[in-house]
Amino acid sequence: MMEISDKKLYSLLMAETPCYVIDSEKIEDNCKKLADIAGKTGAKILLAEKAFSFYPLYPLIGKYLAGTTASGLYEAKLGAEEMGKETHIFSPAYKEKDMPFISKICDHIIFNSTAQLKKYRDYCLSGKSGRINKLGLRINPELSTQEGHAIYDPCAPGSRLGVTSERLASDIEADRDSLDGVTGFHFHTLCEQGAEPLYETVEAVEMKFGRYFKHLDWINFGGGHHITRKDYNVDLLIQIINYFRDKYKFEVYIEPGEAVALDAGYLVTTVLDKTENNGITNLILDASAACHMPDVLEMPYRPPILDGMEPGKGKYTYRLGSCTCLAGDVIGDYSFDREINIGDKLIFGDMAIYSFVKNNTFNGMPLPDIDVIDGDGKLTVNKKFGYEDFKMRLGK
Numbered sequence: 307m308m309e310i311s312d313k314k315l316y317s318l319l320m321a322e323t324p325c326y327v328i329d330s331e332k333i334e335d336n337c338k339k340l341a342d343i344a345g346k347t348g349a350k351i352l353l354a355e356k357a358f359s360f361y362p363l364y365p366l367i368g369k370y371l372a373g374t375t376a377s378g379l380y381e382a383k384l385g386a387e388e389m390g391k392e393t394h395i396f397s398p399a400y401k402e403k404d405m406p407f408i409s410k411i412c413d414h415i416i417f418n419s420t421a422q423l424k425k426y427r428d429y430c431l432s433g434k435s436g437r438i439n440k441l442g443l444r445i446n447p448e449l450s451t452q453e454g455h456a457i458y459d460p461c462a463p464g465s466r467l468g469v470t471s472e473r474l475a476s477d478i479e480a481d482r483d484s485l486d487g488v489t490g491f492h493f494h495t496l497c498e499q500g501a502e503p504l505y506e507t508v509e510a511v512e513m514k515f516g517r518y519f520k521h522l523d524w525i526n527f528g529g530g531h532h533i534t535r536k537d538y539n540v541d542l543l544i545q546i547i548n549y550f551r552d553k554y555k556f557e558v559y560i561e562p563g564e565a566v567a568l569d570a571g572y573l574v575t576t577v578l579d580k581t582e583n584n585g586i587t588n589l590i591l592d593a594s595a596a597c598h599m600p601d602v603l604e605m606p607y608r609p610p611i612l613d614g615m616e617p618g619k620g621k622y623t624y625r626l627g628s629c630t631c632l633a634g635d636v637i638g639d640y641s642f643d644r645e646i647n648i649g650d651k652l653i654f655g656d657m658a659i660y661s662f663v664k665n666n667t668f669n670g671m672p673l674p675d676i677d678v679i680d681g682d683g684k685l686t687v688n689k690k691f692g693y694e695d696f697k698m699r700l701g702k
């Protein structure tokens with residue numbers, strides 16, 4: 307069940323819709339939990355920007371975390387500009403024209419193959435960009451620990467993400483210098499998971515790649531750790547980090563995205579119409595699954611909604627859909643104890659992560675504004691979008 311304090315609720319209901327509202331109090335709570343783990347272990351914790359590139363709060367997040375990690379040039383630039391702490395980058399491949407800038411702004415550059423490493427190694431270590439980078443290789447321990455979300459499993463057979471142990475051994479056989487310049491390994495195999503699958507994963511990593519550890523001085527456990535979820539086994543995570551620090555003298559990095567902004571945002575929407583078809587009552591909202599919460603369709607998942615329950619549980623059941631032409635642009639079926647009327651506002655929860663970073667303007671749908679709310683319920687309008695934001699991506 308979603309809970310919102312009265313002070314916050316009052317402000318949320320005043321927002322012009324559609325509108326994301328980021329809860330800075332919850333972001334800070336999450337960051338404090340992460341900083342506590344960093345304090346107890348010496349691990350460095352980075353914000354994976356792709357989940358939540360909300361740079362107006364980077365100064366707040368930067369008070370607690372060690373820096374940012376990027377999926378490419380633009381996120382790296384944003385992290386360097388707006389947080390300005392450690393900047394890491396991983397991409398399945400880099401473009402030659404981007405590398406001078408990437409090298410200039412990034413502390414760690416992680417490569418996805420020994421071929422990419424070989425291509426850029428000398429440049430990154432030459433200092434020509436003004437910085438000598440720490441180079442890492444993304445490894446693939448080939449241990450799938452999640453069920454159900456195949457598109458989120460980098461360990462699925464045939465995956466393009468990370469070098470398998472077999473491939474690495476054959477690369478080294480063909481060229482003994484294949485790992486030259488690499489000071490650390492990176493893996494990223496989890497998605498919304500606990501510390502137990504991490505434990506299984508590090509066992510596989512140690513077994514398959516441990517023979518290279520003597521040449522390395524850091525390891526990055528990637529993201530997908532749902533650390534700020536209530537039932538997360540923080541003690542086990544701490545044990546795993548300390549094991550690597552004690553046994554191998556590694557600097558340990560983790561780079562959660564979701565955990566930083568879990569449950570820390572809302573999407574406020576207005577009911578524009580109600581339609582009936584074969585006993586189903588549709589609510590037409592000014593928010594869209596396809597445009598504003600694509601993971602609802604992609605993953606798929608069911609977002610929480612204030613006062614909403616499973617269909618049939620409350621007195622009134624509705625199907626929540628949007629103004630786009632896509633028949634399947636449906637957020638889900640929800641029930642409420644009260645009747646929902648045209649003009650009412652509905653508040654979705656957990657809308658900070660993987661939401662506005664994935665927005666699009668399909669059907670010319672307006673982009674929701676993005677506001678910030680603090681612990682006292684004070685709402686600050688941060689960004690309003692309009693027609694120009696739709697038009698400017700399509701032409702002059």
Ligand SMILES: *Cc1c(COP(=O)(O)O)cnc(C)c1O
Pocket residue numbers: 354356357375396494496497498528529530531561562563564565
């Ligand atoms: C997606 C991703 C992350 C963050 O994952 P979360 O599930 O948001 O914690 C971290 N590192 C890499 C390489 C990623 O691809």
